[in-house]
Amino acid sequence: MTFRQFAFNNVKRNTRVYLAYFLSSVFTIMVFFSFAVNLFHPVIASRRGGAIELILGQTEVAILVFSVLFVFISVNAFLKVRSKEFGILLILGMSPKQLRRLVFLENMLIGCVAIIVGITIGLVFSKLFLMLLSSLLSYGSLSFYFPVKAILLTAGVFILIFLGISAITPRIIRTNSIITLLKGVKKANREIKFSIIQSLAALLLLGSGYFMALSPKLYDLNPFLDRVVLFIERLPYTEVILTTFVVIGTYLFFSQLSILVLHRLKENKKFYLKKTNMLWVSDLIYRIRDNTRMLFLVTVLSAVAFTAITGVYALSSVVKDESLKDNPFALTFTSYSSNAHEEEQIKIIEEMLDSHGFKYEKYKSEVIKQTAKDNQPIHIIKQSDYNNRAAALGLEQEVLDKDQALMVPVYVRFDPKRDKTLSQKNIALDNGEINLEVAGVAPKVIFYSGLFRNLVVVSDETYEKIKNIQEKYHSYSYDIPDWLNTLEVTEKLREELGVGEPGRYYWSTRIEGYILENQNKKIFLYVGFFLGAIFFLGAGSFLYFRLYTDLNQEKDKYIGLAKIGLSFQEMKRVAGIQIAVLFFVPYILASIHTYFAIAVLQTVLYSSVLKQFFVVIGAFLMLNIIYYFSVRSRYLNYLKGFTVR
Amino acid sequence: MEILKLKHISKIYGERVQHSALQDINLTIEKGEFVGIMGPSGSGKTTLLNVISTIDPPTSGEVLLNGENPYKLESSQLALFRRRKLGFVFQDFNLIDTLTIGENIVLPLTLDGHQVSTMDKKLQEVAQRLNIENILTKRTYEISGGQAQRTAIARAIIHSPLLLLADEPTGNLDSKAAKDVMVLFEKINRETGVTTVMVTHDPKSASYCHRVIFIKDGRFYNEIHRGDSRRKFYQQILDVLSLLGGEADDLSAIRL
Ligand SMILES: Nc1ncnc2c1ncn2[C@@H]1O[C@H](COP(=O)(O)OP(=O)(O)O)[C@@H](O)[C@H]1O
Ligand SMILES: [Mg+2]
Numbered sequence: 001m002t003f004r005q006f007a008f009n010n011v012k013r014n015t016r017v018y019l020a021y022f023l024s025s026v027f028t029i030m031v032f033f034s035f036a037v038n039l040f041h042p043v044i045a046s047r048r049g050g051a052i053e054l055i056l057g058q059t060e061v062a063i064l065v066f067s068v069l070f071v072f073i074s075v076n077a078f079l080k081v082r083s084k085e086f087g088i089l090l091i092l093g094m095s096p097k098q099l100r101r102l103v104f105l106e107n108m109l110i111g112c113v114a115i116i117v118g119i120t121i122g123l124v125f126s127k128l129f130l131m132l133l134s135s136l137l138s139y140g141s142l143s144f145y146f147p148v149k150a151i152l153l154t155a156g157v158f159i160l161i162f163l164g165i166s167a168i169t170p171r172i173i174r175t176n177s178i179i180t181l182l183k184g185v186k187k188a189n190r191e192i193k194f195s196i197i198q199s200l201a202a203l204l205l206l207g208s209g210y211f212m213a214l215s216p217k218l219y220d221l222n223p224f225l226d227r228v229v230l231f232i233e234r235l236p237y238t239e240v241i242l243t244t245f246v247v248i249g250t251y252l253f254f255s256q257l258s259i260l261v262l263h264r265l266k267e268n269k270k271f272y273l274k275k276t277n278m279l280w281v282s283d284l285i286y287r288i289r290d291n292t293r294m295l296f297l298v299t300v301l302s303a304v305a306f307t308a309i310t311g312v313y314a315l316s317s318v319v320k321d322e323s324l325k326d327n328p329f330a331l332t333f334t335s336y337s338s339n340a341h342e343e344e345q346i347k348i349i350e351e352m353l354d355s356h357g358f359k360y361e362k363y364k365s366e367v368i369k370q371t372a373k374d375n376q377p378i379h380i381i382k383q384s385d386y387n388n389r390a391a392a393l394g395l396e397q398e399v400l401d402k403d404q405a406l407m408v409p410v411y412v413r414f415d416p417k418r419d420k421t422l423s424q425k426n427i428a429l430d431n432g433e434i435n436l437e438v439a440g441v442a443p444k445v446i447f448y449s450g451l452f453r454n455l456v457v458v459s460d461e462t463y464e465k466i467k468n469i470q471e472k473y474h475s476y477s478y479d480i481p482d483w484l485n486t487l488e489v490t491e492k493l494r495e496e497l498g499v500g501e502p503g504r505y506y507w508s509t510r511i512e513g514y515i516l517e518n519q520n521k522k523i524f525l526y527v528g529f530f531l532g533a534i535f536f537l538g539a540g541s542f543l544y545f546r547l548y549t550d551l552n553q554e555k556d557k558y559i560g561l562a563k564i565g566l567s568f569q570e571m572k573r574v575a576g577i578q579i580a581v582l583f584f585v586p587y588i589l590a591s592i593h594t595y596f597a598i599a600v601l602q603t604v605l606y607s608s609v610l611k612q613f614f615v616v617i618g619a620f621l622m623l624n625i626i627y628y629f630s631v632r633s634r635y636l637n638y639l640k641g642f643t644v645r
Numbered sequence: 646m647e648i649l650k651l652k653h654i655s656k657i658y659g660e661r662v663q664h665s666a667l668q669d670i671n672l673t674i675e676k677g678e679f680v681g682i683m684g685p686s687g688s689g690k691t692t693l694l695n696v697i698s699t700i701d702p703p704t705s706g707e708v709l710l711n712g713e714n715p716y717k718l719e720s721s722q723l724a725l726f727r728r729r730k731l732g733f734v735f736q737d738f739n740l741i742d743t744l745t746i747g748e749n750i751v752l753p754l755t756l757d758g759h760q761v762s763t764m765d766k767k768l769q770e771v772a773q774r775l776n777i778e779n780i781l782t783k784r785t786y787e788i789s790g791g792q793a794q795r796t797a798i799a800r801a802i803i804h805s806p807l808l809l810l811a812d813e814p815t816g817n818l819d820s821k822a823a824k825d826v827m828v829l830f831e832k833i834n835r836e837t838g839v840t841t842v843m844v845t846h847d848p849k850s851a852s853y854c855h856r857v858i859f860i861k862d863g864r865f866y867n868e869i870h871r872g873d874s875r876r877k878f879y880q881q882i883l884d885v886l887s888l889l890g891g892e893a894d895d896l897s898a899i900r901l
Contacts, residue, residue, distance in 0.1 A: 089752075
């Protein structure tokens, strides 16, 4: 047996230990690869620089970061299980260098096989992913292609990852303390300490993080609170601070607070000495301490997954609303005074609509542009034109005095507190010759988002008096009830009118915005679910991996307990409670984190996402329960083998 | 010739709460000797053996193996030293589960990069000596405790070490298997002349040694030499042990 044969045999025959590591590597590679197949698809690649490519590209990077982390943690757990084996080898005179070579060879062997298997499985699934993606994008069908680039990228990236990890991890093994290695992973007889101050810090950090997330909602409740809220708002990078607080708080939660709670349980003799409580409480203290980093990571990953999925889910369910708000009319054509073909163009549009059998209402408005003293453009529309549109949009009719003005928002997400143009008290027109008092703010966009910044409504009488006319636009808006079917017409019109001509005319339709938004949001949804699922599966695998790793140590303890008369039923209870804590505490904490992260999202989205939150959390609860029961039953089956002896 | 010399060895464990596991141990072992180390549980036997094994540096004092202090070597040098000069046998065998019995035995030669043909030759020799030729292709879970320990011994001597170290080699075996193993140790010591140091708390096993050293609470307590009769030696060992005052349990301790 040569050294290389030895390394090879070691991997080949030790499937039980290597399998978990191998499978998680295969899984990671498969996911990365499938995503790369999407990314390099000729159709998507041809739209280089587009939003889709960008989103998919960034997702691939996120998956990459996750992969490195995941493989690294897997390999660490894997090396830990084998510390005894390493101890034996070292005592037989293996040099630290040889040990590093062994681990390196093993890792490369597992890595190469995992890359081949991962890509092969990925090839099978990529067809499925491509189908999914193409139906989402309404690209017709993204045909299957042989993804040479994706294969090269995946193989290249993962060879690098495995090389890096194979080079780094062997250094983690503490080759100088053979005795510790020989004794196995850890001793259960050491005392577990915790700090009350750090436990309080955990509560404080989590609490203030949550408070910061909610703070925009807490405004206007009481004066003291308001000052706090304003203080938080003035902090730079609130989100970063908030996230840091919650992340550190989570870590302390597992490293200190949970231990403190278990200690309190231990001191409660009535509880502690009852039935099997003693067994699981004392054991859990060690479990949590040994797995602090893992529990922490699982919680953070789950929170990210839950938030991503809730976020994209919420975004996609508001997409129709949003494009309605962005484009209150199905089509709007705006012409400059220098456009000689205005009437012809309007005729083209209307004939096209007529010939396709669309019913429509036309709203024509005139808008004057001036430049105010501060060089800001001001757009002016007269009251009768405004009311005309207001009627179509179901807004109240306005009656303005000759020295009054009404501001109209230019974006859907307007915020009177923050958009300065909307909070002006007075408006000066014609270089101060006409002075108007702002009577209020219209509730909605009346053309489409982004058109006519700083738009002011004035009475018809005042409008006629305006002398300084830098530009006079004619804007035609069409309300088409059957707008969802106007894509074909729009495409035909684009052939005739193009997108517009600078300084002459331009036009915009709701359907195009809707489709674009819809597509982007579907991709978001796809990516979000993809990432969420991966992160969650990854988190679950970490837990599973750990339990698997711990089994070997547990074995001796349970054999001993079985000998002194612990029944299988009791063993089931003890193991069940422990696994439940490891599975559900991170889930619950992650859900709470998500709730507060969503609170931040909500202020951006301007609509309630609570429903989506509960749907997502509920779905994951189901998944988690399934995961829990399958892991528990495998674990118990394994233990059962020892009790009957 | 002195194979092993311990000079004023002390070992203190712990940082805040210090515990002295060995105190001022002096010991000289000549080439070819078969020495037993005995003492009550917790008296420091394993610690002493680990100090000799080059895997647990003493807090103070000097270890000389074949005239050189292994703790002064740098790590790759030390690995070479262990690989070529030392052989280990443990209570729980410490075989590698992924390897066959034969592969386990040749592992020290593999680590040292020997020719495959040399490995095969030596494997046959040593397997014959230990009477395990017919299990060489089996895996560790397919053999009995006695066979496992014989495998471990084969692994410990295949490279003809200078010093064979064993920590309770019979601790996990029934009395029949324990006897077989001790007979083998004696035979190997006699035939190959390998210096052997064995920790045990079984007086029967200890009676196969030439000399038994007793320690108590980390200190040297007594030392007795074997005369012509093993039976008489066994009785002497029992006498010292009863004076030593280890709990009765210790003498026949069976681990779970
Ligand atoms: N790694 C260690 N850390 C702290 N104390 C130890 C360690 N190893 C052994 N001891 C202590 O040293 C003493 C001697 O242990 P050991 O040599 O294993 O005894 P024996 O093998 O004779 O039963 C014991 O009291 C034990 O608790
Ligand atoms: Mg011992």
